[in-house]
Amino acid sequence: MASDPKPSFSFLFFLLLxxxxxxxxxxxxxxxxxxxxxxxxxxxxSSVAHFLRHYFHPTPSQPNPPxxxxxxxxxxxxxxxxxxxxxxxxxxAGASILHPKNxxxxxxxxxxxxxxxxxxASEDDDSMSLGFWDGKEFVFKSLEVDSKxxxxxxxxxxxxxxxxxxxxxxxxxxxxxxxxxxxDSFLKYYESPETRPVFETVDxxxxxAGLYNLTTRTLQDELVHLKISPLMIDELVTVITRINYGQSxxxxxxxxxxxxxxxxxxLWAIEGGNYQMAAGLIKSSNVSLHLNEEIxxxxxxxxxxxxxxxxGNSYSCNVTVVATPLDExxxxxxxxxxxxxxxxxxTHATFVRGILNPAYFGLRSVGEIPELVGTLEDPDIPFSSxxxxxxxxxxxxxxxxxxxxxxxDALLGSIFSARLETVRINWGAYPHYKAPEVFAPYILDGxxxxxxxxxxxxxxxxxxxxxxxxxIARLILSRYFSEAHPHSSNLKSKSPDxxxxxxxx
Numbered sequence: 062m063a064s065d066p067k068p069s070f071s072f073l074f075f076l077l078l079x080x081x082x083x084x085x086x087x088x089x090x091x092x093x094x095x096x097x098x099x100x101x102x103x104x105x106x107s108s109v110a111h112f113l114r115h116y117f118h119p120t121p122s123q124p125n126p127p128x129x130x131x132x133x134x135x136x137x138x139x140x141x142x143x144x145x146x147x148x149x150x151x152x153x154a155g156a157s158i159l160h161p162k163n164x165x166x167x168x169x170x171x172x173x174x175x176x177x178x179x180x181x182a183s184e185d186d187d188s189m190s191l192g193f194w195d196g197k198e199f200v201f202k203s204l205e206v207d208s209k210x211x212x213x214x215x216x217x218x219x220x221x222x223x224x225x226x227x228x229x230x231x232x233x234x235x236x237x238x239x240x241x242x243x244x245d246s247f248l249k250y251y252e253s254p255e256t257r258p259v260f261e262t263v264d265x266x267x268x269x270a271g272l273y274n275l276t277t278r279t280l281q282d283e284l285v286h287l288k289i290s291p292l293m294i295d296e297l298v299t300v301i302t303r304i305n306y307g308q309s310x311x312x313x314x315x316x317x318x319x320x321x322x323x324x325x326x327x328l329w330a331i332e333g334g335n336y337q338m339a340a341g342l343i344k345s346s347n348v349s350l351h352l353n354e355e356i357x358x359x360x361x362x363x364x365x366x367x368x369x370x371x372x373g374n375s376y377s378c379n380v381t382v383v384a385t386p387l388d389e390x391x392x393x394x395x396x397x398x399x400x401x402x403x404x405x406x407x408t409h410a411t412f413v414r415g416i417l418n419p420a421y422f423g424l425r426s427v428g429e430i431p432e433l434v435g436t437l438e439d440p441d442i443p444f445s446s447x448x449x450x451x452x453x454x455x456x457x458x459x460x461x462x463x464x465x466x467x468x469x470d471a472l473l474g475s476i477f478s479a480r481l482e483t484v485r486i487n488w489g490a491y492p493h494y495k496a497p498e499v500f501a502p503y504i505l506d507g508x509x510x511x512x513x514x515x516x517x518x519x520x521x522x523x524x525x526x527x528x529x530x531x532x533i534a535r536l537i538l539s540r541y542f543s544e545a546h547p548h549s550s551n552l553k554s555k556s557p558d559x560x561x562x563x564x565x566x
Contacts, residue, residue: 094127095127097130106385107346130351132368133350134354152459154412160327191203204221229297235289259535263515274314275315276316278313279311284298303435305324319520357392360394366510388404400515403518406465408464409464409467410462410488411468412485412486414458432448444476498519500516500519
């Protein structure tokens with residue numbers, strides 16, 4: 062009779078010894094997910110988180126997606142995208158308009174299901190009334206007709222366009238061609254990741270798109286070279302740069318071209334506030350968000366970065382991304398980092414619910430004051446622009462005033478005949494541009510400390526921040542998460558929206 066084939070004790074013992082290393086390997090060799098810490102929850106920081114999730118592809122050395130932590134010193138996300146309530150309405154207090162060719166923002170709005178709306182009439186409406194104020198009189202004031210009939214408004218719009226053409230002649234076409242050429246060059250940043258390099262410096266990123274030379278000369282130099290009339294530079298172009306960047310035509314050519322592009326048609330915004338793009342990207346990217354927590358020091362300790370906050374908390378991060386301007390924050394770096402000195406251009410946005418004083422402008426009635434008052438470059442003019450946001454009735458209108466200095470009550474009292482409500486916002490809005498521009502590094506320490514806002518010295522908008530953030534995300538993936546070449550398939554776009562976008566381009 063055959064014996065029962067039970068394994069002997071010695072066989073089980075040796076079997077256990079043989080599989081024990083395998084069990085140990087399976088349980089301990091899988092690397093824990095790395096941690097990416099992002100300082101700042103604006104469009105730059107939220108976009109880095111989005112693109113890290115979007116482009117991440119597992120590799121043998123990094124099979125797990127990173128843990129992402131975002132730190133925001135304020136109580137809300139959005140950075141310089143923020144809203145202000147006045148007169149029972151909510152208005153954009155910071156970055157307010159988007160261009161139709163801001164394709165990352167277009168994609169964000171579709172991805173997040175955000176409702177798109179046109180900005181206030183004074184910011185993008187062919188039928189708006191427009192005036193250029195030199196401090197004493199309106200050197201140009203468009204015709205305004207009190208009619209809601211569409212064909213009447215269209216005729217008035219054509220008439221005002223004709224008046225501008227008569228005043229500036231073919232310089233208008235030359236400026237339009239300059240802006241279109243710059244926008245076409247910028248569109249290279251939306252090309253497929255398979256054919257688009259990953260850039261380690263802002264300089265090489267700009268040179269690749271053919272935009273670098275525009276940062277070496279002033280906007281005025283560029284326009285003079287194009288034989289644009291001095292009258293148009295002093296009036297129309299100056300009005301636009303003062304509204305969009307709070308600065309004169311001495312800004313760099315690229316920032317100037319971006320500013321001029323922001324005065325065109327088809328502009329849009331997000332219903333309820335543009336900050337919702339950042340909030341939605343953070344939510345969809347599975348981020349650990351720390352509000353009301355300011356980072357006060359970042360120290361590189363060999364294998365990781367230690368971030369210490371004003372709350373007394375300490376965080377270990379494999380990769381750290383600074384997505385806020387370093388110009389006016391007090392983060393201590395160890396070892397120290399070096400970036401070119403620059404100052405921010407502060408824009409004072411004053412929201413007034415009330416009624417303008419026509420006598421201040423030498424006019425007889427409020428109805429004669431244009432909906433958008435732009436100003437020429439004169440140090441005696443105390444504001445850059447005044448625009449109508451909404452009119453409730455004849456004596457209750459909400460205005461937005463841009464100025465380089467705070468608007469005192471005495472000054473507002475002379476400009477407005479009545480004020481029901483006043484809200485003041487002081488933004489360190491964008492760099493003070495000065496050609497030739499010098500750029501901070503994307504990689505602050507040669508390791509894994511990255512700086513999104515280095516690109517701001519080229520041009521500062523919501524979209525340029527998103528473009529810089531996308532490059533930073535790809536840079537992190539190529540340098541930390543993959544041994545592969547930066548152009549490898551791990552950076553291939555995985556979303557249908559991105560492919561559709563590329564096809565549209």
